[in-house]
Amino acid sequence: MAFDVYTQTLTAAVVDDGTITFSYASGRVFGDYAAGGALLAVPTLQNVFTEDDDEIDVSYGASSIVVTYKGSTTIPKGTTVKFQATRDAADSVVDxxxxxxxxxxxxxxxxxxxxxxxxxxxxxxxxxxxxxxxxxxxxxxxxxxxxxxxxxxxxxxxxxxxxxxxxxxxxxxxxxxxxxxxxxxxxxxxxxxxxxxxxxxxxxxxxxxxxxxxxxxxxxxxxxxxxxxxxxxxxxxxxxxxxxxxxxxxxxxxxxxxxxxxxxxxxxxxxxxx
Incomplete structure (x- = not known):
C-alpha cells in the first residue's frame, strides 16, 4: 500500500463538519487514489483522525481533495495539518x-x-x-x-x-x-x-x-x-x-x-x- 501526503497551514479554525481543501500534487488526479485508509494528522490536538474510523470524510474531486473533519474539538487557526491519501492499488508497492x-x-x-x-x-x-x-x-x-x-x-x-x-x-x-x-x-x-x-x-x-x-x-x-x-x-x-x-x-x-x-x-x- 502506498500513500501521498499533503500539508497545509490553516488560515481559519476548522470546527465539526468543517472542510479542508487540498490541491492535487503535480501529476496527480482523482483516479490515482482509492477510498479508505486516509488519515488527517493534527499536531495541535496530538491526534490522528482516520477515514476508516469515520473521523473524517474524503472526497476526491476533479481538481482538489476535500476533507470533512468530524471531530468534536476545533482545530485552531495556524495549525499545520497533514493529510495522507491512499494510492490506488495499481500504483502501490507492497511489502x-x-x-x-x-x-x-x-x-x-x-x-x-x-x-x-x-x-x-x-x-x-x-x-x-x-x-x-x-x-x-x-x-x-x-x-x-x-x-x-x-x-x-x-x-x-x-x-x-x-x-x-x-x-x-x-x-x-x-x-x-x-x-x-x-x-x-x-x-x-x-x-x-x-x-x-x-x-x-x-x-x-x-x-x-x-x-x-x-x-x-x-x-x-x-x-x-x-x-x-x-x-x-x-x-x-x-x-x-x-x-x-x-x-x-x-x-x-x-x-x-x-x-x-x-x-x-x-x-x-x-x-x-x-
Missing part, C-alpha cells in the same frame, strides 16, 4: 524490503538484527534480539528497568500495532519472578512493581504482558492496552521517537542483583506521515 528509505535505527547492533518492510511510508519493522540487555534486576524490592532498542526516523509517526514473542532471563539466584513487560516511549526506571506506576508511556506501544518467569520465561503479546487505535508521535514537542523494552516487578530477595536479558522478536507496524 518491499527497505534498506535506506525512511527507516529507523537500532540502538545496539551487536544484539539486534533488523528488517524493514514497506514502501517508504507504510512500514513493518522486525527486530530480532539475542541476549538484549534490559538492565539490572531488583533484589528484594520493587524495581522497573528498560533499555532503548529502536528509534523511529524524524517526522510524524503513527504506530498502528506491535507484538513481542520471546523469553526473559535474569542471572539471579531466584528466577520465579513474573515481571510485567512492555514497549513504550519512556524507559522503565524507579522503585515500582508495574510499568504503569512509572509512566503510562512505558507501555504505550505494547503491553503490559506477563513473563512466565525470569528463567528463560516466555513472554508474548500484541498491541497496547492503553492505545487500541494506535499511537501518534508528533514531529516535535510530543512523545519520544525512541522505543524502549521495559520490565517491572516486585523482585524476590536474591543473593545479588543480576543482568536481565531478552531473546526473541519485536515487531512494529507504523506509518511515516511526513
Amino acid at each position: 518491499s524490503l527497505l534498506t535506506t528509505t525512511g527507516v529507523g535505527a537500532v540502538t545496539t547492533e551487536a544484539t539486534t538484527d533488523v528488517e524493514e518492510h514497506g514502501d517508504g511510508m507504510f512500514h513493518i519493522t522486525k527486530l530480532t534480539l539475542t541476549d538484549f540487555a534490559m538492565g539490572s534486576s531488583g533484589d528484594g524490592a520493587n524495581l522497573a528497568l528498560g533499555a532503548s532498542l529502536y528509534t523511529f526516523p524524524a517526522g510524524a509517526i503513527m504506530v498502528e500495532d506491535s507484538s513481542i514473542v520471546g523469553t526473559i532471563n535474569a542471572d539471579i539466584s531466584v528466577q520465579t519472578d513474573t515481571p510485567e513487560v512492555g514497549l513504550g516511549t519512556v524507559v522503565g526506571a524507579g522503585v515500582q512493581a508495574t510499568l504503569g506506576a512509572v509512566n503510562a508511556a512505558c507501555e504505550n506501544i505494547g503491553g503490559p504482558f506477563a513473563a512466565a518467569s525470569v528463567n528463560d520465561g516466555a513472554v508474548a503479546g500484541a498491541g497496547a492496552a492503553s492505545n487500541t487505535t494506535g499511537l501518534y508521535i508528533a514531529e516535535s514537542g510530543g512523545l519520544s521517537h525512541v522505543v524502549y523494552l521495559n520490565a517491572a516487578d516486585g523482585w524476590a530477595d536474591v543473593t545479588a542483583a543480576g543482568p536481565v536479558t531478552f531473546t526473541g522478536v519485536v515487531t512494529l507496524k507504523w506509518r511515516k506521515i511526513n
Whole structure:
C-alpha cells in the first residue's frame, strides 16, 4: 500500500463538519487514489483522525481533495495539518524490503538484527534480539528497568500495532519472578512493581504482558492496552521517537542483583506521515 501526503497551514479554525481543501500534487488526479485508509494528522490536538474510523470524510474531486473533519474539538487557526491519501492499488508497492528509505535505527547492533518492510511510508519493522540487555534486576524490592532498542526516523509517526514473542532471563539466584513487560516511549526506571506506576508511556506501544518467569520465561503479546487505535508521535514537542523494552516487578530477595536479558522478536507496524 502506498500513500501521498499533503500539508497545509490553516488560515481559519476548522470546527465539526468543517472542510479542508487540498490541491492535487503535480501529476496527480482523482483516479490515482482509492477510498479508505486516509488519515488527517493534527499536531495541535496530538491526534490522528482516520477515514476508516469515520473521523473524517474524503472526497476526491476533479481538481482538489476535500476533507470533512468530524471531530468534536476545533482545530485552531495556524495549525499545520497533514493529510495522507491512499494510492490506488495499481500504483502501490507492497511489502518491499527497505534498506535506506525512511527507516529507523537500532540502538545496539551487536544484539539486534533488523528488517524493514514497506514502501517508504507504510512500514513493518522486525527486530530480532539475542541476549538484549534490559538492565539490572531488583533484589528484594520493587524495581522497573528498560533499555532503548529502536528509534523511529524524524517526522510524524503513527504506530498502528506491535507484538513481542520471546523469553526473559535474569542471572539471579531466584528466577520465579513474573515481571510485567512492555514497549513504550519512556524507559522503565524507579522503585515500582508495574510499568504503569512509572509512566503510562512505558507501555504505550505494547503491553503490559506477563513473563512466565525470569528463567528463560516466555513472554508474548500484541498491541497496547492503553492505545487500541494506535499511537501518534508528533514531529516535535510530543512523545519520544525512541522505543524502549521495559520490565517491572516486585523482585524476590536474591543473593545479588543480576543482568536481565531478552531473546526473541519485536515487531512494529507504523506509518511515516511526513
